[in-house]
Amino acid sequence: MPRSVLRAYVPATANGRAFAVISLVNAIGTGLYLAASAVFFVRSVGLTAAEVGTGLAVSGVVGFLTTVPIGAAGDRFGARRTLVALQVWRAGGFAVLCLVHGLVGFTLVSCALAAAEAATQPMTQAVASATVAGTDRTRTMAIIRTVRNAGFSVGALLAAPLLTADSVWPYRVIVLGTAAAFLVSALMLTRLRLDGADTVQRKVGPLRAIRRFRDWRYGLLTVLNGVLNLHVTILSVGLPLWALEATAMPAGALPFLVLVNTLMSIVLQVPVARIAEREGGAARSLCLGGVALALCCLALAAAGTPGSPWAAAGVLALGCVLLTFGEMWQATGGWELSYDWAPEDQKGVYLSVFSLGGTGQRIVGPALITSVVIAAGPAGWIGLAAAFCLAALLVTPVTRLLRTAPPAAEPAAPVERIHP
Structure with a gap:
């Protein structure tokens, strides 16, 4: 592939390139989990298919209701800081998920994870946009989506040999790998220096910010x-x-x-x-x-x-x-x-x-x-x-x-x- 073509898939700024790497780490962790989640719910958590659907449905509603309040907190405390907190939150949630058994525990942890995951997307958009300026924002967004798709595939491939083991601990290792990926991405985010993503609205609380919409x-x-x-x-x-x-x-x-x-x-x-x-x-x-x-x-x-x-x-x-x-x-x-x-x-x-x-x-x-x-x-x-x-x-x-x-x-x- 010509060098000029390859250059089109690399963000123009150092922060943009760093964020693309962070997105890749996130996507690999997500790909690991998506490839194994259904088996993990049944074999490790001990759920039936109907119970999995119930727990995920409840957590989906929780994610819907908490997205905007957490987004308002991002305006108050800064998008990058909020995203770091969400990644640590997700890492802890997936680590705890390895310990739960039964519908109640699964639903509670899934709700906590859903709240963090639903708010992660808009905070990611705010931070990603702060890594670049002008028209290069469009290209950087496209590169990040490309990187994420590649990362999902890599994560799924990494999960394959562990899934063939067909025992509980390999499934838990996959989920712990997802937690580790989110923790690493949180540490990498702390190294970014983005003025726009660290703007703080000290005078506006989350509830008031929501009412202003x-x-x-x-x-x-x-x-x-x-x-x-x-x-x-x-x-x-x-x-x-x-x-x-x-x-x-x-x-x-x-x-x-x-x-x-x-x-x-x-x-x-x-x-x-x-x-x-x-x-x-x-x-x-x-x-x-x-x-x-x-x-x-x-x-x-x-x-x-x-x-x-x-x-x-x-x-x-x-x-x-x-x-x-x-x-x-x-x-x-x-x-x-x-x-x-x-x-x-x-x-x-x-x-x-x-x-x-x-x-x-x-x-x-x-x-x-x-x-x-x-x-x-x-x-x-x-x-x-x-x-x-x-x-x-x-x-x-x-x-x-x-x-x-x-x-x-x-x-x-x-x-x-x-x-x-």
């Missing part, structure tokens, strides 16, 4: 992005279930669809993100994401028609390609628009509010896709395609509202910069 336009953008975030559930739940229940594709081809998504995300996220560097590019990226996801749904609706297994696999592969482009465009547009329209003195609150679209999707999405879309057959996918099209059409008027009629805001409280 009145921006219904930003709320509309959050809802639209949450709808487009359904690509997460389509990939993890909708596509595999639809492929197995309604198409002739052989089950053995499913891993290849996931591989297509992973490889495309690693290779193409940086080039795809360049659209946001142009004037109006972030809104255009979000619109394109909606269109690509609508076309993906139409491909999935058509996948049940071919009687040949490989013809069905080909249509599903096309749907997966479209889904991946939708994912990349949505991520780019959502990242840029959410940051651009968040006031400097309320980044934590605004970015946390924006992240609720994704959190809400994770709560509602599985039931929506399985009980409504798949249950309705091809008509369900066509209906979802229409919803994606509507969301794409609404992006432009909503961003125009944000641009031409910004909400009146209270005078910002005095800001004091603290340097570690």
